[in-house]
Amino acid sequence: MTQAANPLLGKFNTLHETIPFGIIKITDYEPAFDEAIRIHQEEIDSIVNQTETPTFENTIATLDQSGKMLGRVSSVFFALLSADGDDEMNEISQRISPKLTEHGNSITLNEKLFERVKSVYEQRETLDLTSEQQMLLTETYESMAKKGANLKGENREKYRRLKTELSQLTLQFGQNVLKATNSFEMLLTDSADLAGLPESVMEAAAYQAKEKGKEGYLFDLSFPSYVPFMKYSSRRDLREKMYRAYNSRCLQGKYDNTDILKRIAELRYEIANLMGKENYAEYALEFKMAKNSHNVYNLLNRLLDAYKPVAEKEIQEVQVFANRMEGKNIPLMPWDWSYYSEKLKDAKYDLNDEIMKPYFELEKVKMGVFGLATRLYGITFKPNKDIPVYHPEVEAFEVLDSNDRYIGVLYTDFHPRATKRSGAWMTEFKGQWKENGEDSRPHITIVMNFTKPTGDKPALLTYDEVNTFLHEFGHALHGLLTECTYTSLSGTNVYRDFVELPSQFMENYMTEKDFLDTFARHYQTGEPIPQELIEKIKAASQYNAGYNCVRQLTFGLLDMAWHTINSPVKDALKFEQDSISRTQLFPIVEGTAISNQFGHIFSGGYAAGYYGYKWAEVLDADAFSLFREKGIFDKTTATSFKENILERGGSEDPMTLYKRFRGHEPGIEALMKRDGIIEE
Structure with missing residues (x-):
């Protein structure tokens, strides 16, 4: 052929x-x-x-x-x-x-x-x-x-059967989540239904409705639509409607994932059992930094003990604020959290997305993020129209080192569409390897679902979206800067609980004045982001750190629960509720579930691995503490991080690589200091 x-x-x-x-x-x-x-x-x-x-x-x-x-x-x-x-x-x-x-x-x-x-x-x-x-x-x-x-004999054939069924079900799970996400729309035509929404959110919703040939304001379950609505809408009934729609995806109907996820968990247990392991977590963790479920639970439980009391105080503070704001008792429900916590944040710090977004025009953010890599590692990003792309919204860049040597291609794809799954991710069209004296360089893509331009207004990103860009760009750098010989060890082919270090490390720059000053300009006036606003961003960086951590621990504990079973789960909903009861901060909402839409563990690569986000947070906080000590753009420190972490891929044990960079094993103290849980 x-x-x-x-x-x-x-x-x-x-x-x-x-x-x-x-x-x-x-x-x-x-x-x-x-x-x-x-x-x-x-x-x-x-x-x-x-x-x-x-x-x-x-x-x-x-x-x-x-x-x-x-x-x-x-x-x-x-x-x-x-x-x-x-x-x-x-x-x-x-x-x-x-x-x-x-x-x-x-x-x-x-x-x-x-x-x-x-x-x-x-x-x-x-x-x-x-x-x-x-x-x-x-x-x-x-x-x-x-x-x-x-494996021998029948066990070999059984393994084949289990893996084949598992691959089909994980694929089906992910497709169901995408289809269920795309199946919900809320079209608002009454101005009363738009109460509380900023002009930019309404513009985006009107633009989305127009694109689909509808009159009014269209909201859906994509992040750029769902998150702002939940944060700003003062219509509690509509927030509840959106929340229930989002959190009941794949819980019933033609996209129901209940039986699929139970069977996925059973199949993984059976595979682990074939391998002589008591559960899938022990099977999956053997060749991870954590090594076993005991060490995972040790981390999750230590963090829960430290952060849950803080989270409960944060929720109580928001509850008091909500009652005062409404002039009556408003028992907080999950669909209230984003709204009232954002109002409190605005009151405490005079800081919200609408204040910050004008300074985060996408094109300028790109310049800032790319410029950070230039400042740290000497690499540059050159747009090239001669490189084919798969969609008109995608842009391709040649990546060059400080000597103008070609080191790879980066594709960027920023905005949501019906054919794109939700979330944000980095992947590769081609990895890196060395063969017969030739260094075959990588082709990397980062894909996101950021706020779209509306009419004549450019894409203005939220703080969280800029943070997500930095995160995925960190993965991209890991893929681009790799200098390995073998395909299976290059780039992000590392232990799952190490792969998030380069990405989460980049997020630390979001609160640094010297970084924000390089790109944050008002999209209309060109004025730099005010010093006062940067100070507010810094002050607010620890806001709700307890809640945010406990939320992540919820996902980590649920993941571990599903992958430490040793018998089939009969009632998936009860199993989930029992598994996360220790992290429960709000009343349980009947008819909603996490598991049925938990793509990371049921259709992604994070089975018995979601804890890796917190594991990597410990690593990235500890790593960035060295940059704080030496200077956040310190060339010597950046070169060490590049040579010992980014270039090495999976060519050595990750703890060996980390200790070579940092000089010691990581502890949780740097993370707790960064989050304000303990004092500097």
Whole structure:
């Protein structure tokens, strides 16, 4: 099959061999997958059938280099499925997912291949390997063993069946969440229904209605629509309507995920049981920084003990404020929190999104975020129209180092659309590796759902949206700056509970005057953000730190609960409520649930891993404390962070890399100081 027949399978004749999106048809994907699977299987067979004694180079390194065509097709398809997928792509994903799972199983469970890998692994103490080669050897062996390579007979076949069913259900779970999210709209035509909403929120809602050929103000469950409505609408009944719609997604009806999520949890338990583990968490955590569920619970419980009393005081303060504001007792419900806490924040700090947004014009924010990377690491971002993009809203940049050496491509995709799933994420169209003296550089994309431009007004971001941009950009830097030899260790291919360090580290700059001064200009007057406003941002940075932490702990504990089961769950709703009772800060709302829409753990990669966000917060607070000590733009410190964290990918144990940068293991004290839980 030639490129003329299928552009996904040939050489890309584009700048930096970027993906030629414009010539790829949706009918190209399935045959491309089939051919790429065939090619990969041939590559595996050539490793298995060779007569030479197994060595690191002819087995481990060659295995890492195999499957590049399949990796290319998969990266393109699944990245677009999340960012710009339609029903036809969803249907293709349902057909191709079992094939990919079966192909993956055929490699993992290939006895002759595993014998070769195991043979090299058993010689590891006598081999002259670099630290990266040692890591690749260990990861290759342990990954295959963890995926059933040591299983025999019926257990092998059972593993295949379980993994195939699991891949189909996780895909279905995510698609149900997307469809349920897109199925709800609230069109307001009465001015009384708009009470409390700022002009910018109403403009965005009117613009959205107009785009869909409707009169009035259209609100939906996408973040740029849902979050401002919940924060500013004084119509408590409509806030409740929105809250219930958002938190009842996939709880009933044709997109009901209840049976799916219970079965996903059961399948994971059965897989763990096959591997001799008492539950899925122990199976998943063995090769993470946390190592086991005891250490995860230790972190979550220590944080809960420290932060919950603070959260309860914060809620009481908001309750008193709400009662005073309304002149009567208003028992706080979940749909009241954003509204009244925002009002209190405004009263305490004279600070809200409407005050800040004029200083956060998207184009200027981009300049500031990119400029931060230039200041820290010497890299620059050059927009290039010759690089094809998959949607008119997407922009592509060549990324260059301080010597104008090409180091990668970055795609940015900022605004919501019906074909894009909710949230924000970074992924890659192509990873990085070194082969035959050539450094093949990465193509990275960051995808978000930020406030759109409305009419003549540019996209003005909220504080949280700028923070999210910094977060995903941190992931992008991890992917772009990597300098590894092997594909499976480069970039963000690190332990799940280490991957959030580079992203959350970047968020620390959001409260730094010297950073905000580089880009925050009023979109109309060009005036820099006032010093007074920066001081308010800094002062408000600890606002509701207790509540925000406990909310994250809720998700972490729920994730751990689902992945420490040792028998099927009969009542998913009761199971959830029991699992998070210790973090419950508001009355339970009947007909709502977290689990049914919890894509991170049921359709993403965070099963028994959501704790990683708090784990990484401990790391990033500790890491940034060194920058505070040396200077937030200190070149020496930034170079050390780049060389020991960003460039190294998963080439060494993450704690080794972290200690090399920081000089010691992290503790929770820096995080608690940053959040104001304990004094500096």
